[in-house]
Amino acid sequence: MEPEVRVLRLAGGFGRARCLLAAASWLPCVALGLALGSELLLTALPAHHCGSDPARAPSACLPLSYPESVPRAGSYDSRPCSRGWYYAQPAADLLRSPVTQRNLVCEDDWKLPLEQVDHLLGWLLGCVLLGPGCDWFGRRAVFVGSLVLATGLGAGEALVASFPALLILRLLRGGALAGASLALYVARLELCDPPNRLAFSMGAGLFSVVGILLLPGLALLAQDWHLLQGLSALTTGLLLLFWGFPAVFPESPCWLLATGQPARARRILWHFAKASSVDPEDSREEESSLAMELDVLCEGCPQARHHSVLELRHTHVTWKNALILGFSSLISGGIRASFLHSLVPSDPSFYWPYFLAAGLEAAATIFLLLTADLWGRRSVLLLSTLILGLASLLLLAGAQYLPSWTVLFLSVLGLLASQAVSALSSLFSAEVFPTVIRGAGLGLVLGAGFLGQAAAPLTKMHGRHGFFLQHVVFTSFALLALLCILLLPESRGRALPQSLQDADRLHRSPLLRGCPHQDLLPLLPASLPGAGTQLVQEG
Numbered sequence: 001m002e003p004e005v006r007v008l009r010l011a012g013g014f015g016r017a018r019c020l021l022a023a024a025s026w027l028p029c030v031a032l033g034l035a036l037g038s039e040l041l042l043t044a045l046p047a048h049h050c051g052s053d054p055a056r057a058p059s060a061c062l063p064l065s066y067p068e069s070v071p072r073a074g075s076y077d078s079r080p081c082s083r084g085w086y087y088a089q090p091a092a093d094l095l096r097s098p099v100t101q102r103n104l105v106c107e108d109d110w111k112l113p114l115e116q117v118d119h120l121l122g123w124l125l126g127c128v129l130l131g132p133g134c135d136w137f138g139r140r141a142v143f144v145g146s147l148v149l150a151t152g153l154g155a156g157e158a159l160v161a162s163f164p165a166l167l168i169l170r171l172l173r174g175g176a177l178a179g180a181s182l183a184l185y186v187a188r189l190e191l192c193d194p195p196n197r198l199a200f201s202m203g204a205g206l207f208s209v210v211g212i213l214l215l216p217g218l219a220l221l222a223q224d225w226h227l228l229q230g231l232s233a234l235t236t237g238l239l240l241l242f243w244g245f246p247a248v249f250p251e252s253p254c255w256l257l258a259t260g261q262p263a264r265a266r267r268i269l270w271h272f273a274k275a276s277s278v279d280p281e282d283s284r285e286e287e288s289s290l291a292m293e294l295d296v297l298c299e300g301c302p303q304a305r306h307h308s309v310l311e312l313r314h315t316h317v318t319w320k321n322a323l324i325l326g327f328s329s330l331i332s333g334g335i336r337a338s339f340l341h342s343l344v345p346s347d348p349s350f351y352w353p354y355f356l357a358a359g360l361e362a363a364a365t366i367f368l369l370l371t372a373d374l375w376g377r378r379s380v381l382l383l384s385t386l387i388l389g390l391a392s393l394l395l396l397a398g399a400q401y402l403p404s405w406t407v408l409f410l411s412v413l414g415l416l417a418s419q420a421v422s423a424l425s426s427l428f429s430a431e432v433f434p435t436v437i438r439g440a441g442l443g444l445v446l447g448a449g450f451l452g453q454a455a456a457p458l459t460k461m462h463g464r465h466g467f468f469l470q471h472v473v474f475t476s477f478a479l480l481a482l483l484c485i486l487l488l489p490e491s492r493g494r495a496l497p498q499s500l501q502d503a504d505r506l507h508r509s510p511l512l513r514g515c516p517h518q519d520l521l522p523l524l525p526a527s528l529p530g531a532g533t534q535l536v537q538e539g
Helices: 003-010 016-024 027-042 098-102 111-137 139-159 163-191 194-222 225-243 253-258 262-275 290-300 309-314 318-343 351-375 377-398 404-432 435-453 455-461 467-485 500-504 531-538
Strands: 048-050 065-067 078-080 085-087
Touching: 003 253, 003 262, 016 163, 016 194, 016 262, 027 111, 027 163, 027 194, 027 225, 027 351, 098 111, 098 163, 111 139, 111 163, 111 309, 111 435, 111 455, 139 163, 139 225, 163 194, 163 225, 163 253, 163 404, 163 435, 194 225, 194 351, 194 404, 253 262, 253 435, 309 318, 309 435, 309 500, 318 351, 318 377, 318 404, 318 435, 318 455, 318 467, 318 500, 351 377, 351 404, 377 404, 377 467, 404 435, 435 455, 455 467
Parallel strands: none
Antiparallel strands: 048 085, 065 078
16 A cells, blocks of 8 residues: 555545545635636627618618728729627626627627636636646645636626737636636545545536526626626625635645655644544554554655656556547537537527536536446447447538437437536546646646537637538547547546556456456557567568
8 A cells, every 4th residue: 555545544534524524625616617617608699780770771780881982883892890880689697798898799709709718718728727837736725826816807807898808818717717616626536545536526516507508697696797706706705705715725645755855744644544534543453553654754755846747758558548538528528519500499598508618518428427436437438439429420421311309309419418528538637637737637638628618609700611621520520539549548437546656557458247357458558678589580
């Protein structure tokens, strides 16, 4: 047994204190869900027409141009709408939004996907840049610092006047919220023991869905997007007020022990042991006490040891796991827009796709909660990717010939599978990356998912001319990912790897229970320098 694992077990295991802290980490997910879903409300496009003569136009954007008072002979000259835009009704219960305030319609409608890409790019950069910060400065430091930045940037976003300033603030705030979400996810996972990791991780996902479902209600009360952003900043400020205390969100002792900081971990582990009615000084004949184990670790760790994600280059198995899980996250994020496009009509209401996506995310979370421990992470990920690829392939090949109910069923099934692949890829990567680079590794996988989600708004900026090609590419990737997932190890029921060497020992396990428990060699073994010489001698 590893020394770090033995110390955590001597501190009471997954006792009352660790269980309460892990459950308390669910509540911040509501505020983070509010912030992540706000982009859909702010960029919702209401019904609109030019204020000059709305009855003259058969479509929304035709009133943008109307004839000159004295037209030229043989031509129909036009000029932009100068009499103001009229918006029939709010698309998401916001009487004032960035769309209506700045008239981001018709000739300026390209700014809406630009704002969506900007928002997703902020989350992507936050995951990639603040993930290594979790490994160098600690989970708590990144969480608290990110909340401070998110609160200040959210207040500035509520007061912003220009569109370029709004883009910059949303980019920065998205990065800060991503850092807080990542640090919270990793700290929660490291608090739990193997039998409880799935339940607490999926519980956090359900609380995030609750935040998404509450957002339209807040918009109905606020009526103005400035006030809505102010409320969002207020929620992150309240998180900082309560979860900023070390008693509610302590530093991860798992990270402190893995990076050689047992002195800092002593006070936290002491609290865990006393809350679990365990005497830290008590030692039995068969094992030493918590105090003795910490003293041994303190003697062997004169200073902290930090690692970089670039050290993955020197591993044999871990970098392949990172590449496969990042690939799966990219596919699940990118192909989601294809299913939504097949699911909703060409001009849908705001609430139908919004609540449908949130409901399917909750259903996917419950599906993983029921199956990922029973069948294993790799088997469920393989099944979800298979359903994802088949549904996408059938829609791509026969959407024009299939009945409407079949298209609806395949779209719902594919969207459900994409949500399951996204959530399970995050959990799987957090379990196979070692503690010393878990923040950076998980940040790369989550960043790949946000990169995939950004493909849909980029296509809208070009008039959806590349939407079919995008669907083809992600469908091909999904079918290719089926072969890659077979190379992954199984992390169900295993302790979290602490070092890069521990993570490299995770080998592929068989899918069928009748096979041996573990392969002696991975499917892709490292190249051996003397292999070629041995073959020549044998020949």
